[in-house]
Amino acid sequence: MTASERTIRTAAADELCRAAYDKAGGPDTGVALVAAGGYGRGELAPQSDLDVVLVHDDDVDPGAVAEQVWYPLWDSGSRLDHSVRSLSEMTTAAQEDLKVALGLLDIRHLAGDPNLTLRLRSTMLAARRRQARERLPALRDLVAKRHEVIGELAHVSVPDIKEAEGGLRDATVLKALEATWLVDASSPELETSRQALLDFRDLLHDEIGRPSDRVAPEVWAPLAVALGLEDAEAAQRHVREIGRRLSHLSRLTWRRVDDVLARPVSVKGARRPSLEPIAPGIALARGEVVLAAKARPDLDPVMLLRAAAEAAERDVVLAPATAARLVRDCPPLPAPWPEEARDALVSLLASGPGLLPVWETLEETGALSGFLPEWERIRTLPHASPIHRFTVDRHVIETCIEASALIRHVARPDVLLVAALLHDIGKGELTEHSVAGEPIARDIATRMGFDDDAVDLIALLVRHHLLLSEIATSRDPDDPATLEALLAKVSGAEALALLRSLTEADSRAASPKAWSTRRAGLIDRLSRHARAAVAGDPPPADAATGDVAVPDAVRRGGVSVRVESDAGGARVTVLAPDRVGLLADAAAVLALQRATVRSARARAQESGDVSVGVSVWEVGEADLDAAVLRERPVAISEGRVDAATRLSRPVATGLEPVVVVRADASRRATVLEVRMDDRPGVVWLVCHALAKLDLSVRSAHVSTLGPQAVDVFYVRERDAGALSEHRAAAAAHAVRAAVLGTVA
Incomplete structure (x- = not known):
């Protein structure tokens, strides 16, 4: 399709409208048929409406024309958006409704009185300029x-x-x-x-x-x-x-x-804008960064980055004409960059919200290709993950904006900001993007003139920018193997602090839900454990793992349920005499209330001569009925409520569920990872299937990636540790059958 085809389509519609007006006996004066909106601009698409108005002078009655003119258009099968209005009604409607005013901006004469159409157009334009x-x-x-x-x-x-x-x-x-x-x-x-x-x-x-x-x-x-x-x-x-x-x-x-x-309205006409010098070769004029009067961009390779940094820090416009001239006239930056260029880039990235419009100007003027040609790899690249709200390049800039708010928490803000800029530079490759991005980031950081230690840190952060989030949300942070997995790849205190801040910036930039209270808590918890381990300190205590007060009713065989709400959902603590299947019953209770389980931890706590099972659940809903939660565990254990019939089994759609044994994820338990469609009741299905094998689930960790759930279960024998290879295979088979709905 081309503009010429739209012209042909519009001309055919115009002829149809003129014929309809003539057939209806439309007069030559006092009444006019006009096109508005996209039709008025001559931009009819194949399925567009004909947006037409029959306009008449206030003292003219259009009579039967107001009804008869539309019938030929309807009979032709055209889509019609029509109205009949007097000239004063048109001006009043435009005055009262901005949407109407915009639609009438491109009024075009079709038939009838051309002078009326001209007066209408003139009135509309004059009012727009007068009231602008x-x-x-x-x-x-x-x-x-x-x-x-x-x-x-x-x-x-x-x-x-x-x-x-x-x-x-x-x-x-x-x-x-x-x-x-x-x-x-x-x-x-x-x-x-x-x-x-x-x-x-x-x-x-x-x-x-x-x-x-x-x-x-x-x-x-x-x-x-x-x-x-x-x-x-x-x-x-x-x-x-x-x-x-x-x-x-x-x-x-x-x-x-x-x-x-x-600016105040000038009564003396336009004046030449004043130039306020703000940096070498750079000035500010009417809210835009421009070149100073005697600037010599041909002698200054840093002037472009300097101008961009000044505009972003002041949150003003980098004049596109100025950026285009600097692209043309500035010498290329030497490799490695001079310190001033690197400092200007870091200042640009640290500018917060002012970064986005300036970066867009650099993109649109071709300036980025001069100092960051690798940007073309990710420019307008769609994200494969549904949790992302932006394309890859925009996500990167949003990550830099988020990171700029965290620079006071790290010793190397420059490293954090450049790592934020480069963390997804490997996207679009067939290999894992963090793996592909590491050597690219290393080359760029070297070209920018960072020292060897900083280059190593930037490359490390790019390579492992997903590590902290993945481990914290899908593994037991209190299991020594989880901490070892993190420290095996990121071991220094400085690198850990940088990774923690980059993880937060990356998550916040992805979507509002990607940095939830729960996720932040898990990441902070693992980070604290890692920092303590690096410093040689004992692991910090956590409320979810410490002993809890056991009510007398629980010692006598009862059940206690406590609900603590917070901004991100709720924490549900369930206490009952310890037994295999206790976690499954608690999962059933929550599933029956349609609670979204985020994580669960279970342990045995001795209270006198009674072994008490304690399970702590993090759920997404805060509006839970505590009375029902207290009553249903007993009803389920006594058989008065049959969870198997009350809970609908999830039936896989698309990809079949995958159940994998992660043998190296823990030495204290066997880790089962379940990947499947995100459905209610999955935690209960898994826990119930394992309980029937007389296996105990000590913790569950639930992550949702778009429509897919990744649930991780730490499973142990009733009175022992990790499962044997044979028992682990049987457990995986039972879980897969349960989530497929192929067993009773």
């Missing part, structure tokens, strides 16, 4: 709210190419901003990107056969064929790149609008 300063803040809020609800075209999993940030709606808003005469939003990139997105929408409508602007995952592959691209990923990157460019132009223009609105 008063109405632009409301428009900005409207745009921001839409962005918040829909997300960014460059990043959301199912993008809306019209309403998302960086979509066609934003391109229309930019044209509206330019119509106010307050800012200049025009650029070759804007029109090129807009036309490319219109071309894509035409292909999308042809592919799905309906007027939707949302791109479902399954249509990327056929759209790639229509675009002449290699595969679905290439099609995604093509469209998301357009969205990024339009987002950048939109943010830049709104920053300029803010600057204009912040």
Whole structure:
């Protein structure tokens, strides 16, 4: 599809509308049929509505034309969005509703009185320019709210190419901003990107056969064929790149609008902006970093990074024209970089929220390829994991922003920030991205001029940036083997502190849910144990593993349940006389209340002459009925509640469940890892199956990766330690049969 095809499609619709107006006996004066919105701009997609308005002068009654004009259009099968309004009603509607005002910005005459259409257009434009300063803040809020609800075209999993940030709606808003005469939003990139997105929408409508602007995952592959691209990923990157460019132009223009609105209205006409020197060769003018009057970028290879750092630290615009000139005129940075260049990069990365718009300008002007050519590896690369809200490159920048808030917790902030920048640089390779990224990060850090120790630290952090999170959330942090697995790869106190901060920054940047209270607690707990081990100190005590007070009722054979709520969910502590299957019964109680189990720990505690089973559960819901939790364990143990019939067994969809014995994960227990679809009741199914083999589950650790659950169970013989090879195989077989629903 091309602009010429849209022109042909629009011309055919225009002819249809004119014929309908003539057939309805529309007059030549006082009444006009006009096109609005995308139809007014001549941008009809194959499934677009015809957005038309029958306008009449206030003292003219359109009569039967107001009804008859639509019938030929309906009969033609056209999709129609129509209305009848007087001239004053049009202006009032535009005054009261910004969405209406935007739709009427591109009114185009179709039939009837051309002078009426001209008056309407003139009235709309004059009102827009006259009221721009008063109405632009409301428009900005409207745009921001839409962005918040829909997300960014460059990043959301199912993008809306019209309403998302960086979509066609934003391109229309930019044209509206330019119509106010307050800012200049025009650029070759804007029109090129807009036309490319219109071309894509035409292909999308042809592919799905309906007027939707949302791109479902399954249509990327056929759209790639229509675009002449290699595969679905290439099609995604093509469209998301357009969205990024339009987002950048939109943010830049709104920053300029803010600057204009912040300045008093001049009655003497425009004045040449003053230049405020802020760094060698760099000045500030009207909220933008530009070149100073006598700057010599041809003699200064660091000027680009210096300008970027100044703009980001001050949270102002790096003027794209300035960045483009610096790309053209600055000599290339020598290898290794001078200290000033490295310091400027670190300052840029440490600038917090000011980093994103400046980094986008560096991307759009081609500046990144000059000092970080490896960035092209991850530019607009979609994430394979559903927990990520951004593409890989944007996620990296968000990680740097998060890391900038943690630099006071580490001795080497520069290492933390550069590791954050490079932690996913290996994405897109066939090998594990952390493995692929390590040598790339080492080469980049060396080129940047870091000393050998810093280079080793950066490479180590890139190689193991997932390690702390993976171990803490999927293994027992109190098992010596868990700590050994961590310290075997990251053993120094400095490296551990850096890894802890990088893990938090990476998780927070992935999605709000990726750094939950529970996850943070597990990671901090393992980090404390690791720091203590490195320092030669005893492991710190933990509330989940210390002895608890045992009520007399439990000593007499009863059950005690305590619920402690917090912001991230709840901790449920269950006490009862110890026996095999106690953890399974507790799991059944929680599953019957639809609680999302995050982790469980079980141990025996001696209380007088009674061995008490203590299980501590971390669950995702805080709104639990404590009375029901106290009553049901007894009902289940006495057989009054049959958990097997009350709980629906999960039936695997897609990939079959995988049950693996992790022989090296613990010396005190046998570790079973269960990977399957995330369904309620999985912990009960596993614990129940193991209890029937007279096996004891001492802890369970539940992680959810998108739609998949990764559950890890530490299993022991009733009165012994780890299972024999034969018993471990039997346990794995029983668990797999249970989660498949093939056993009673």
